[in-house]
Amino acid sequence: DFPIYEGRGCDRCSGTGYTGRIGLYELLVVDDAINRGISKGLDLMELRRIAEEQGFQSMFSDGLAKVRLGLTTFSEVVRVCRGTENGAI
Incomplete structure (x- = not known):
């Protein structure tokens, strides 16, 4: 639990x-x-799964970390990242 500003x-x-x-x-x-994965023509969701196994962190995840630190707001992260979490890498 953490405060959301x-x-x-x-x-x-x-x-x-x-x-x-x-x-x-x-x-x-x-x-x-x-x-x-790219050479095999894997779809974006599969490439994302592989990337996450290797430690990939999305822009949205980075934003959530900054919300936890009180550096930005959740609503601003959602506004900026809208559309980036639906399989796009």
């Missing part, structure tokens, strides 16, 4: 609840297993 807005942030920027990242290392 939402920005309230103020003069400093022009009422948005956010100030500054923070990146959400993902990196797919094309190792031998991924390379073989």
Whole structure:
């Protein structure tokens, strides 16, 4: 369990609840297993499964980690990552 923050807005942030920027990242290392999967024509879900077995962390997962740290909000992570979790790597 951890607190989930939402920005309230103020003069400093022009009422948005956010100030500054923070990146959400993902990196797919094309190792031998991924390379073989690509060569075999595996679909994105199967490539994603292989990548996750190798330690791949999605942009959404990175965002959730930053929510836990209080660096951003869940709603902002969802807004930024919309459409990235449906099999896309």
